[in-house]
Amino acid sequence: MANSHGQTSTPSAVVSASDVRKVYTQGSNPGRIARALGRSPPPTISAVDTVSLAVSQEEIVGLAGPSGSGKSTLLHILAGLEHPTEGTVTFQGTELAALSRRGRTRHRLEHIGIVFQHFHLLNSLSARANVALPLVELGVGKRQRRQRATDLLERVGLGDRITHRPGELSGGERQRVAIARALVTDPALVVADEPTGELDTDTGRTILQEFQRVAENRAVVLASHDRETLDICDRLLRLRDGSIADRTSRGEITG
Amino acid sequence: MRLRRLLARWVGLIAVGTRQTASRATATAKQRVWFSVLGVAVVIALLITVTGLGIGLATGATVADDDLDYWIVPETESPDSPLVATDDPQFGSVHETNTQIRQKEGVEGSTPVLSQVHQIEANGTTEFVLINGVINSPELDRVSGLDTDLLASNDPYYTADDWTGELVLSQSAAETLSVSAGDSVTVAGNSSFTVTAIDDHSRASGGVPSALLQLSEFQAVTGAGADDQADQFVVRADSPGVDEELAEIYPQSSVNTRGEMMASDTEDSELSLSLALTAFVVSLSIGTLFVVTTSGLKIVTDRQQLTVLSAMGVSVRSQLQLVGTQTLVMTAIGGVIGSIGGLLGIRAVNAVAVRTLTAEPIAVSHPLFVGYGVGVALLMGLLSLPILLAVARRVSGGVPQ
Structure with missing residues (x-):
């Protein structure tokens, strides 16, 4: 199934976007009276403009581009956090637009792991409780939750920090907790927005190694403008003004 | 199986909400939580003190009289x-x-x-x-x-x-x-x-x-x-x-027990009952408004947290359950502290009264007042919930910044 940009939504694709557009309106549309009085519609901004891509399992796709190019918006659309104004997003054969609000929330819980630039951990909970939180929503028993969260924290090298609250952890440690939280439901797709944006170089490298491990049996999409981060990607899409300006494969990235 | 998952989710969310409140109260947001808790506690303390006074006035004649168990009186x-x-x-x-x-x-x-x-x-x-x-x-x-x-x-x-x-x-x-x-x-x-x-x-x-x-x-x-x-x-x-x-x-005699004498006196004292009832209604109203205001502001301030929960896939219903648990835990703590404060308030009132006005204590205290105070505090929390849940529902969702 080919689209207008020649991207193929193959059955093996974990997530695919087809001719996706996202337009934001600045302000509200005028009512009937306001229109009659000559008030013009509010200006719009096109954050993502007719973008298509497909991400397969065990693939890391990077989204690059300057600030305001639409990286984060495209990431949010792929994660089901935002609705595209036009186009479709399909996740393992299911069109996200067909899901209700509750359905999309459930979809994110079961299939998507999100790593935010600012970590967004709950400060009042320990590292382990933060990681285990999605499992609470899934109705997993306490013992299993604790075990799974502990295993993941040990895997990211935080076995001795499980009872620490985020305020007691360094930036790198918090990001690793966020990664563990994103992985705890064993999602098919992990999206990360500027995952090393707030970290020093050494810590950033450790985090990137973690992402490479994460991608062993799932799809990963990273949005970043950090060269070192983008170096770990199998494919790189450069966005400019909401459109894909350039596509680069792994050989071309490292070359 | 489905029921077990549902139960695990409920228990888990209550545990998370309780832990969050405890952690905020002791580490991450001490001032804000204790301000809310103390607001509830002050209202409950006043309620308990006024109730103790009301019951004291209602039963004073009998309570102050004797430690005897039966009265035999002519019919x-x-x-x-x-x-x-x-x-x-x-x-x-x-x-x-x-x-x-x-x-x-x-x-x-x-x-x-x-x-x-x-x-x-x-x-x-x-x-x-x-x-x-x-x-x-x-x-x-x-x-x-x-x-x-x-x-x-x-x-x-x-x-x-x-x-x-x-x-x-x-x-x-x-x-x-x-x-x-x-x-x-x-x-x-x-x-x-x-x-x-x-x-x-x-x-x-x-x-x-x-x-x-x-x-x-x-x-x-x-x-x-x-x-x-x-x-x-x-x-x-x-x-x-x-x-x-x-x-x-x-x-031709009748035997009255202490309970009958006290009950009779209490029934007769409409003023005291009105006093206790007024204290209950006023406390409940003020307390509920206080909880709605402080907790509502907290939800708005912490809306980023609800947005993050939503992004992670935590349903609105579960978010509301977390908000509800935190509100009830906070009001319950306020209820316990307020009840103890109320009992101390009764002591203080009695001490002042004996020194300045009367020959004997005028207010009554009883351990059951603690249960009463906690119950009223929880009722404040429950009455606040519809508004708080509406606020939480409104600010939940979207994309974390």
Whole structure:
């Protein structure tokens, strides 16, 4: 199934976007009276403009581009956090637009792991409780939750920090907790927005190694403008003004 | 299986909400949480204090009176309380009957009581005093708020024709008459008695001037000795069910338990009930508005957290459950602290009252008040929930910044 940009939504694709557009309106549309009085519609901004891509399992796709190019918006659309104004997003054969609000929330819980630039951990909970939180929503028993969260924290090298609250952890440690939280439901797709944006170089490298491990049996999409981060990607899409300006494969990235 | 997952989710969310509140209260948002908790606590403390005052006023006459368990009173159509009505039928041969009562199983002590209001004159001052004639025994404690142990035991004038001339005065009576222990007073215009003791700890209700005399000596003064009369019996017992045996002693008498006397007094006190009810309604309203305001502001301030939960896939319903749990935990903590504060408030009110206004405590405290306070605090939380959940639903969702 080919689209207008020649991207193929193959059955093996974990997530695919087809001719996706996202337009934001600045302000509200005028009512009937306001229109009659000559008030013009509010200006719009096109954050993502007719973008298509497909991400397969065990693939890391990077989204690059300057600030305001639409990286984060495209990431949010792929994660089901935002609705595209036009186009479709399909996740393992299911069109996200067909899901209700509750359905999309459930979809994110079961299939998507999100790593935010600012970590967004709950400060009042320990590292382990933060990681285990999605499992609470899934109705997993306490013992299993604790075990799974502990295993993941040990895997990211935080076995001795499980009872620490985020305020007691360094930036790198918090990001690793966020990664563990994103992985705890064993999602098919992990999206990360500027995952090393707030970290020093050494810590950033450790985090990137973690992402490479994460991608062993799932799809990963990273949005970043950090060269070192983008170096770990199998494919790189450069966005400019909401459109894909350039596509680069792994050989071309490292070359 | 589905039920088990549902249960695990419910329990898990409650645990997370509780842990979050505890953590905020002790580490991450101490000031904000304690401000909310203390707001609830102050309201509950005031509620408990006013309720204690209301109940104290309602039951004061009985609570302050005696530590006795049963009252045997003649059956009467009079609307007056048997404790103060003086024109009602009286019991006869009360000394003999009292001996029979004391021999009954389960009875620790008893006395007939002859109650009349008479003038007592001392140092040129005359005052009407409620005088009770009693037979002291070691098992008795207080009658009409006065310690019976301050009289010689077993009514010596009746048993050995030995006139003691003893008279015990309440603090308020002694102050009014300006007498102290050892002074002579004249009772009912013609009989001289000696003040053997002034009961500093008298708990006579409302500071009414009162006095205790040996029963037979008081009968001699009032002319009730001919038929050995008294108005009622008070009985201390250590086992329930004694009332049935007591009821058989005089055919036309009724036996009241302490609970019946207190209930009767409470029912009669509409003012006190209104006071307690008003305190309840005002506290509930103010407390609920306070919880809505503080918790609502907290939700708006922490909306990023709800957005993150939503992005992670936590449903709106679960987010609302977290908000609800946190609100109820916060109000429950406020309820416990407030209830304890209220009990301390009652102590303070009583201390001030005894020092400045009355001779005895005016407010009542009871451990059940803690349960009452926590219950009202939780009710505040429950009443706040619809608004808080609406606020939470409104700010939830979107993309974390």
